[in-house]
Amino acid sequence: MTTPNNHTPNNSNPNNPTPNPASPTNPPTTWSPALRPITYPQPHLDLSTAPITTAPTSGTPVVMEPVPDGRAESWRAWGAMATASSSGTPVIVEPVPDGRAESWRAWGAMATASSSGTPVVVEPVPDGRAESWRAWGAMATASSPGTPVVVEPIPDGRGSVAVRELGSGVGGSGWSGGGRGVADPVGDADRLARAEITRIVEPGDPVMGRLIEEYGAVGALAQIRRGELEPEFAETERELANAERRRLNLGQLVTGWAGRAAGCGGRAADDLAAGRLLVPGDPGWPSQLNDLGRVRPYGLWLDGEEDLRFACLRSVSIVGARAATAYGTHAAAELSAGLSDRSWSVISGGAYGIDAAAHRGALAGVAPTVVVLACGTDVCYPSAHADLFRAVRERGLVISESPPGVQPTRLRFLVRNRVIAALSRGTVIVQAALRSGALNTASHASALNRQLMAVPGPITSDVSAGCHTLIRQARATCVTSVPEVIELIGSIGDDLAPTLRGPSHPRDALNEETKRVLDAIPARKPAGLATIANAAALPLTTTLSSLGGLESAGYILRTPDGWRLRPRSSSPTIQ
Structure with missing residues (x-):
């Protein structure tokens, strides 16, 4: 994982990695101010038997050791290093641009913490400086936004894990959480502020997205309540709007927010x-939503038994027309x-038509399904889908x-469609007219570089015209x-679709000359050798040879008067 620059191992030759004095059992006495010393459990690692290798980028000696669940190997670096591992996923070590540390970047989506076997996911830190291990369940992430973090064993040796920040840390300690190492990466004040913002501001507002990014949720809410944005931010936002050629009335926007904030009356806690x-x-936040940038959701309200991030790791969005035909609902x-x-999980919007068919089809399988609503999770819209939503809450x-x-x-x-497109790896449009909300989802999927797919329909069907246009335009x-x-x-x-082929027939294996002879043989009245050869435009010897093979294969019958085709009820005995 991470290595302070001032105690890089002396021997960085990958062909001759030797134990470094700065080992877990003998930590260095000089530390970078960016990292704090960690007391490891004793004995922490048997260095005499552990296989030694080096980090690919810096040549830092590291030790390979098994993960307790037996599923993978982990890289344990020497010194005050953290542990990370890969469940069969290749990983590499990359330098952080500011030169303070190194980070693990996984080529896949999942990995496993070597101390507890807890699944973890690698995702970018907001400031772009490094990658962080973001854990699930009993693990946590950086408590301060934009700080690179690493996962490592808790010094008490209880087999749990904690998060160490690669900066000054929180409160100067560099550690988040306590007890079993579980820390809430988002403070109560931030969560409360985001809850209130979801009630004040319409989803997907780019101004609010940048405001939260610049000042945090608490700072953004304070400016909303004050009814005035910071002058520097307001000026930057106007310049950005002019550059993008979009209309922006910040005064009117902030006034509307302030009015809603005054009417909320502290409902966020409720x-x-x-x-x-x-x-x-x-920990459960789907990192693919960060691709939305300024229009990333301020937060997501959940109702159901599944973990959203796990449900979306292998997922497909299926959307389409509300006024779907029987063909469309069957296909979905x-x-x-x-x-x-x-x-593969299925994500859709819970509307009539294609959306409902997609959710019902997913409920018949084993993977969870996710409904993305345009209203509160406690509001059943459309009301006829009360039973469907109840089933989704139990299975998704x-x-x-x-x-x-x-x-x-x-x-x-319309705004929620961007979430449907961003959560999944690809979007399938089953049926869509030329003016359809499903085409709005398709546009978001294309903008996010997600796979966009369309199911063709009858060329006479108006509800498939949008799908045909997407296909025709190569979108x-x-x-x-x-x-x-x-x-x-x-x-x-690994997931290639099989090549489709039409049905095979016995005569497909015949050569061209034999096929010509077979076509020249009459079905009822027998014909002689000369007649058949003339009809096939082939020499007598070639025709006679082909007739013998066709008779042996059961295609024709020989009579005293010549050859004729075998009746259709009989099939060739040899193909």
Whole structure:
């Protein structure tokens, strides 16, 4: 994981890695101010038997050791190093640009903490300086935004894990959390502020996104309540709007926010008591939502039993027309059921038509399904889907950017489409007219560089015209089956769809001359050798040879008057 520059091992030759005095059992006496010494359990590692290798980038000696669950090997660096591991996933060590440390960058999506076997995920730190191990369950992340973190054993030796920040740390300690090493990466004040912002500001507002990014949720909320933005931020936002040629009235926008804030009356605490809010920085936050940039959700309200991040690791969005035909609902249900049986989660919007068929098909499989609503998670819209949403809560998740009790609007339907597109690896449009909300989801998927797929329909069907346009413009790939979808979103080279071939017939194996002879033989009245050779335009010897092979294979019958085709009820005995 990370190595202070002032105690880089003396021997960095990868061909001759030797134990370094700065080992876990003999930590160095001089430390970089960016890192704090850590007391390891004794004995921490048997260096006499452990296989030694070196870090690919810096040549730092590291030791390979098994993970307790036996599934993988982990890189344990010498000195005050942290432990990380890979469940069969290749990892490399890369330098941090500021020169303070090194970080583990995984080529896959998942890894495992070597101390506890807890699954962890590698994702970028907001300031772009390094990669951090963001853990699930009993693990945590940096408590201060933008700080690179590493996962390492807790000094008390209880087999748990904790987070050490690669900066000055929180409160000068550099450690987050206590007890079993569990820390809330997002403070209560930040979560409360984001909960209130979800009720004050419409989802996907780029100004609010930049405001939170610049000042944090607490600072952004304070400016909203004050009814005035910081002058520097306001000026920058106006310049950005001019550069993007979009209209922006900051005064009107902030006044509207302040009015809503005054009317909220501190409902955020009640909202948090009534629902579950997932915010950026939480262990379960899907990092792919960060691709949305300034329009990333301020938080997501969840209702259901599944973990959102795990549910979205292998996921596909399936959307389409509300006024779907029987063909469309059948295609959506078949695709969803097949994907779910192959452990791919299905994400959709819970609307009538294609969305509902996609969720029902996914519920017939084994993987969870996720409903992204344009209203509060406690609001059943459409009301006819009460039973469907109840089943999804038991087997998946119902999520929304809006707090409990908020009703849907046309704008919220369009804005939520970006979340549907961002959560999954690809989006399938089953049916869509030329003016359809599904095409809005398709645009978001394209902008996010996600795979965009479309299911073709009858050329006479208006509800498939949008799909045909996407295919014709080469914006979407035509898909007709589950293997074709998985080929586009799965592992390169491992999830290839089988090549489709038409049915084979015995006469396909005949050579061209024999086929010509067979075509020249009459079906009823026998013909002689000369007649057949003339009809086939072949020499007598070639024709006679072909006739013998056809008779042996059972295609023709020889009579005293010549040759004729065998009746259709009889099939060739040899192919």
